[in-house]
Amino acid sequence: MFMSTKTITIMEDAYEMLVRNKKEDESFSDVIRRIVPKNEISSFAGAWSISSKEAEDMKTYVMEMRKKGKNSILKKVQKI
Numbered sequence: 001m002f003m004s005t006k007t008i009t010i011m012e013d014a015y016e017m018l019v020r021n022k023k024e025d026e027s028f029s030d031v032i033r034r035i036v037p038k039n040e041i042s043s044f045a046g047a048w049s050i051s052s053k054e055a056e057d058m059k060t061y062v063m064e065m066r067k068k069g070k071n072s073i074l075k076k077v078q079k080i
Contacts, residue, residue, distance in 0.1 A: 010018075022031045050058075 018028055018031050021035055022028065026034070
C-alpha cells in the first residue's frame with residue numbers, strides 16, 4: 001500500500017517536542033499518531049468550524065445511531 005506524504009512547516013519548539021517524544025525506532029509520523037488523541041471528536045471542532053458543544057452533540061447523535069443500529073440487528077438475529 002502506497003501512502004502519500006505531505007511536507008509541513010512547524011515552529012522550532014514544536015519540532016523539538018517531537019524529537020523529545022520520538023522513540024529510536026519511530027518516524028515522526030509514528031510519533032504524531034501515538035501522541036495525538038485518536039477518538040476525541042471535539043479535537044476536530046476547530047477544523048470543522050463548529051463549537052465544542054456542537055461536536056459533543058454530534059458525538060452523542062452518532063453513539064445513539066450506532067446503538068439503534070445494533071439493536072435493530074439484534075432483533076433481526078433473534079427472529080432467526
